[in-house]
Amino acid sequence: MHPDKLEFGTYSKAFITDVPADLNSQEAMQFKQTIRRFPDEAIYIYSFKENRMLYADGWEELLGYRDDEITMMTIVNITAPEYAPFSNELNDKALMFLHNKTTNLEQYSFTIELKKIHKDGTHVPLISKVGVFASENGQVTTIIGHSQKNESINLGNVMRYAAYGPEKNEFEEELNKHLFRHYAISEKEKEALSLVAQGYSFKEIAARFGVSQSAIEKRIIPMYRRFDVKSLTHLISFAFANHILP
Incomplete structure (x- = not known):
């Protein structure tokens, strides 16, 4: 078929x-x-x-x-x-x-x-x-x-x-x-989250990728609900605990 x-x-x-x-x-x-x-x-x-x-x-x-x-x-x-x-x-x-x-x-x-x-x-x-x-x-x-x-x-x-x-x-x-309903992360989301964990602002990450700041926010913010975290700090901690980030 x-x-x-x-x-x-x-x-x-x-x-x-x-x-x-x-x-x-x-x-x-x-x-x-x-x-x-x-x-x-x-x-x-x-x-x-x-x-x-x-x-x-x-x-x-x-x-x-x-x-x-x-x-x-x-x-x-x-x-x-x-x-x-x-x-x-x-x-x-x-x-x-x-x-x-x-x-x-x-x-x-x-x-x-x-x-x-x-x-x-x-x-x-x-x-x-x-x-x-x-x-x-x-x-x-x-x-x-x-x-x-x-x-x-x-x-x-x-x-x-x-x-x-x-x-x-x-x-x-x-x-x-x-x-979205799965516990999953794309490579693009992982790249953005890695830079956040290194201390870069959304604006700096956007400039690095050549996209708008809102585009970066759309990569990061939905992960709050997906992984049931309350803040950016919590999201980064979750990422390290689950081996998303090294």
Whole structure:
């Protein structure tokens, strides 16, 4: 099923399958030669047109699943329970945003920090990046995912994510709007909060980013309600306590 058939607001299981990649195919072997994989990283390429994995590499080393058995459904289902609702909704809302775009689709991606459950039952901290790999006639047809183990991540109760692309600000703002009810923070919000914690005023931060002071206020002030804090000092303390800031 193509993403435009997805009933957004329910998770994307509506169009993912349990079909693994045929790693002996000419297409998969070509991917093997052209796509670089870093240490402690696993990669997948998934086709919405064919409803299956086209390629997988590195999954046995990362999460214990052979590359010829890992599927998109498995990758979704092994998200640690505390991260699953947010991760699922982030995927949905990102696809919804991209559904309304028709150009430069391959330049869009997003990242999320989370934990996946290894085949042996242990939890593995990851930084996962999902991007558009290919499109046809202004529609996303194939996505690529990179998941890299990062033991240095200090994951607290707050989900951390970032959006990238030609309209990055619009992309991230759209995600923020839909994901507000979650304990989550975007990279843009984190950047602004980090400068606040260093003692910069909203006006100084605005000048640094080349935006208006009200734009910075709109990044910071909504976090009061989201994280149930009463002041800027309280927000900064909360950020350090939950490993949002180093």
